[in-house]
Amino acid sequence: MTRVVIVGGGPGGYEAALVASQLGGQVTLIDTDGLGGSAVLTDCVPSKTLIATAEVMTEVRESAELGLRFGAAETGQADAVVSIDLGAVNARVLALAKKQSEDICERIQRENVDLVIGRGRLAGPDTVVAETAAGERTFDADMVLIATGASPRQLPTAKPDGERILTWTQLYDLTELPERLIVVGSGVTGAEFASAYDALGCDVVLISSRERVLPGEDADAAQVLEDVFSRRGMTVLSMSRAASVVRDGDSVVVTLADGRVVTGSHCLMAVGSIPNTADMGLAESGVAVDQAGFVTIDRVSRTSARGVYAAGDCTGVLPLASVAAMQGRIAMWHTLGDAVAPLDLMTVSSNVFTAPEIATVGVTQTQVDSGEVIARSVTLPLRGNPRAKMQGSRDGFVKLFCRSVTGIVVGGVVVAPRASELIYPVAMAVEQRLTVDQVSQSFTVYPSLTGSIAEAARRLHGTRSIAG
Secondary structure: OOEEEEEOOOHHHHHHHHHHHHOOOEEEEEEOOOOOHHHHHOOHHHHHHHHHHHHHHHHHHOOHHHOOOOOOOOOOOHHHOOOOOHHHHHHHHHHHHHHHHHHHHHHHHHOOOEEEEOEEEEOOOOEEEEEEOOEEEEEEOOEEEEOOOEEEOOEOOEOOOOOOEEOOOOHHHOOOOOOEEEEEOOOHHHHHHHHHHHHOOOEEEEEOOOOOOOOOOOHHHHHHHHHHHHHOOOEEEOOOOEEEEEEEOOEEEEEEOOOOEEEEOEEEEOOOEEEOOOOOOOHHHOOOEOOOOOEOOOOOOEOOOOOEEEOOHHHOOOOOHHHHHHHHHHHHHHHOOOOOOOOOHHHOEEEEOOOOEEEEEEOOHHHHHHOOOOEEEEEEEHHHOHHHHHHOOOOOEEEEEEEOOOOEEEEEEEEEOOHHHHHHHHHHHHHHOOEHHHHHOOOOOOOOOOHHHHHHHHHOOOHHHOOO
């Protein structure tokens, strides 16, 4: 029986533990903060639960064209009768996160995984030491998986205090809606929370150091979102870098690099993450890390030390729970001799949970424009979709990329309500190397938003005879 020791109970760790147990391994899982890790306790589950409430508020506020009236008949203002109890919202958020963590714990224990509460570190490539409440415990291992995740990056000039200057892990302690929330950082985390708090009725200022929000996403999609933000009254400060954030009584003062000052009641720092790899004995055990501290791995999750693998945000590959889980599974399949395919990032679908959502998979517009990938594309605005018209949705589009000669679908972008659900057929097409003709010949429900995916595929018919 192979002795498997996993350090970290997030998606990379607990999914790996389940696979290892299934394949007959003797599995020990060492965890500190609670099973599910940040994905369940402070990140994905809490934030998307908050966003679910925000989505309802967005639908209520934008329902006038559907014939619904809230508040005074002459104004139709939803705020007159709909309000947010942020304390109740966050209580539900934390309760759901706790329950999800408990469910994972029960599943782990049912699968005969030895759960150890403590902080793990390497004492060599085949030895793990856990610092527990009862003292140190040492575990010999045939295989070790490092899945310790990452934590919010903190700037020396903008130290969070947990009350007015906050990381995204501290937002759920708020019991009242901020009067004015300043969000520093316009990546996925910053954009999602800015969108959510704007929908909840908060005055939001989004500070972006780049030319546009979501600089890592499809430019057309990011422009749609920025236009929506502006239409809804959010203040977006582009090309603006925060130099410092200080608290002034019940206010915060954000000083920009060019000397401008922005004041608000609260500030959310969303400026990236750092890996939880310090003081773990990695270098001493032969595990290579990069300059930022992320563990270096190959496509089957192996590190530079024999028998040591790594998965999740501590690797810096893609900070997605789905990727972490797959990295963990791949590590176990590989080390325990099961069938395994290396991680293929071109088949990974991702989603930004703003309103509207932005979902992507495969080839990007940047790759096509630069000539890195020879492909053709078509973009269909959402406002032309009959179901979108019925629902009052007009912001967004469906974009498909296909190979110029073969017509094989190689990527796509969906900007729409519930884009996270709509990207799945595109991801299936990319994974299975379907052609646009195969996609277009599948039946879709009428009316439906998925109809735009089929229509986009139909419009790309014939590209197999056109040179790139």
